[in-house]
Amino acid sequence: MLHVQHLAKAYGSTTVLADVTFVLNDGEHVGLIGPNGTGKSTLVRCLVGAEHADSGTVVLSPPGARFGYLPQAFANDDERTLEEVVSDAQSDLHQAEADMQAAAEQLGTDHPLDAYDAALTRFEALGGYERLARADKVLDGLGLARTEPGMPVAQLSGGQKTRLGLATLLLHEPDLLVLDEPTNHLDLDALDWLESFVTAYPRSVLIVSHDRAFLDATVSRVLYLDPESRTVLSYVGGYSAFSEARTHERERLQDTWRHQQDYVDRVQHDISRLKSEARSIEMSTTARQPGLRKFARRKAAVAKSREKKLERFLASDERVERPKLRWPINLNFGAPPPGGRAMVRVEDVAFSHPGQPPLFRHVSFDLRFGQRLALVGPNGAGKTTLLRLLEGKLTPTHGAIQLGAGVRLGVMAQEQETLDPDLTVLETVLKERPMSEQDARSFLPAFLFYGDGVFKRVAACSLGERSRLQLARLVLRGCNLLLLDEPINHLDVEAREHFSAALDAFDGTVVVVAHDRAFLRGFRRWLEVRDGRVHLSDGGG
Numbered sequence: 001m002l003h004v005q006h007l008a009k010a011y012g013s014t015t016v017l018a019d020v021t022f023v024l025n026d027g028e029h030v031g032l033i034g035p036n037g038t039g040k041s042t043l044v045r046c047l048v049g050a051e052h053a054d055s056g057t058v059v060l061s062p063p064g065a066r067f068g069y070l071p072q073a074f075a076n077d078d079e080r081t082l083e084e085v086v087s088d089a090q091s092d093l094h095q096a097e098a099d100m101q102a103a104a105e106q107l108g109t110d111h112p113l114d115a116y117d118a119a120l121t122r123f124e125a126l127g128g129y130e131r132l133a134r135a136d137k138v139l140d141g142l143g144l145a146r147t148e149p150g151m152p153v154a155q156l157s158g159g160q161k162t163r164l165g166l167a168t169l170l171l172h173e174p175d176l177l178v179l180d181e182p183t184n185h186l187d188l189d190a191l192d193w194l195e196s197f198v199t200a201y202p203r204s205v206l207i208v209s210h211d212r213a214f215l216d217a218t219v220s221r222v223l224y225l226d227p228e229s230r231t232v233l234s235y236v237g238g239y240s241a242f243s244e245a246r247t248h249e250r251e252r253l254q255d256t257w258r259h260q261q262d263y264v265d266r267v268q269h270d271i272s273r274l275k276s277e278a279r280s281i282e283m284s285t286t287a288r289q290p291g292l293r294k295f296a297r298r299k300a301a302v303a304k305s306r307e308k309k310l311e312r313f314l315a316s317d318e319r320v321e322r323p324k325l326r327w328p329i330n331l332n333f334g335a336p337p338p339g340g341r342a343m344v345r346v347e348d349v350a351f352s353h354p355g356q357p358p359l360f361r362h363v364s365f366d367l368r369f370g371q372r373l374a375l376v377g378p379n380g381a382g383k384t385t386l387l388r389l390l391e392g393k394l395t396p397t398h399g400a401i402q403l404g405a406g407v408r409l410g411v412m413a414q415e416q417e418t419l420d421p422d423l424t425v426l427e428t429v430l431k432e433r434p435m436s437e438q439d440a441r442s443f444l445p446a447f448l449f450y451g452d453g454v455f456k457r458v459a460a461c462s463l464g465e466r467s468r469l470q471l472a473r474l475v476l477r478g479c480n481l482l483l484l485d486e487p488i489n490h491l492d493v494e495a496r497e498h499f500s501a502a503l504d505a506f507d508g509t510v511v512v513v514a515h516d517r518a519f520l521r522g523f524r525r526w527l528e529v530r531d532g533r534v535h536l537s538d539g540g541g
Helices: 040-048 082-089 091-105 113-125 128-141 158-172 188-200 212-218 239-284 290-314 383-391 425-432 437-447 451-455 463-476 493-505
Strands: 002-011 014-024 029-033 055-060 067-070 176-180 204-208 221-225 232-236 342-351 360-368 372-376 398-403 409-412 481-485 509-513 525-530 533-538
Touching: 002 040, 014 040, 014 232, 029 040, 029 212, 029 239, 040 067, 040 176, 040 204, 067 158, 082 091, 082 128, 082 158, 091 113, 091 128, 128 158, 128 188, 158 176, 158 188, 188 212, 204 212, 212 239, 212 493, 221 239, 232 239, 239 290, 342 383, 342 509, 360 398, 360 509, 360 533, 372 383, 383 481, 383 509, 383 525, 409 463, 425 437, 425 451, 425 463, 437 451, 437 463
Parallel strands: 029 204, 029 221, 067 176, 176 204, 372 509, 372 525, 409 481, 481 509
Antiparallel strands: 002 014, 002 055, 221 232, 342 360, 342 398, 525 533
């Protein structure tokens, strides 16, 4: 199906891809993962022809097979309406239907039946009426069915544009479906629908995703873009199988490195001992003791020989480099400050924007110290609004919200609006806690901000960099109540796992809005916001 041979790509002196080689078989569903910034999107763009590789080949077979590509950032600001965009996605099918109807109208005339049969065959080969009917199912599954069909695409939100891009791609039904972060901007309902769609998709699929549960459910093989070698490594199974295999690899590599270091230490010790013994003999003998001096020279020669052998080994490909930690971020929040056991009380709360019906009503719950609550529900149901009410940035139109004595909030906003865009990374940290510039610059590398990168302004930071900076702020605060709105949205898979581990070590109270199901497994209480009402359940039920 897809054959990639020795693909390489560099930007200036920076190598992004090196000797990438793999095969994606017909009907196979494969995930592509790797730390942020390793070049996953670059690789995908090279595969689909949106970017040219410096060397190597990409062959999609058989001839005529079609790529379907959903870029990570779908942008469509033309004047077409949503309905027109969806219709264009099935333009080949609409044309085939029109040809078939035109041929049908000619039946009984001098035109032979062959013309109608040919038109019907083409229409059915493209999916026929079943594919036409699929448009409504796709729009409904992705949460777009209630969007006004006549709305211009330019007026859609960023999330709606992303889902529309995904919908049009799915309606094309390509031979190789290429999805770059398809789960972004999807709520849990849409995630479940997309998961079922991709799982049942009969053709080949390549998925770039940080969603561990989605990968486990949809792929049978994982390609890992290694940040050190800049090439692709293949692992059988979903993400969980990949993670287990990588753990075993790291353990084996660590053991090999330890044994190597033991060997190097022993050889270096022997070399030092032989040199010391040779020097001692030389210094304690005279020219009248040629036998002893010859013995000393022999020891020195042995030491020199072993030293050269060790140097050759250390310079060879046999040498194992010390394994590097792929995630150096330290997310230890530390012990929370003293606070009352009662953290939050929400009593019969309702909220509505001026002139609008209530987003939700009759919301009541209590949170005690150490409890964790996940806010879930469809996009637009009011989850982020409820977080803002807890934060105090919005006021309920009915009911009351009370925070306990001693509560200190730590807030991580979905759009990073709590960060000052005019400050640098370093200034942001110094503003959070008084410390010397040297201490701040020693602290920031734990969050992947190195060297002159600490002088970068927040406005110029990527979304991933802003997420890491927000994490740094939470670490510096002595908070005992965390309000997190999509905290892991721009983090790669390993970063998500380590953020989850950090929260597990945090003793305080956490309220989170998130769509990553693997992340949500750490929350025993779920508050579902749907159709203006809420439902509190245990274990996400």
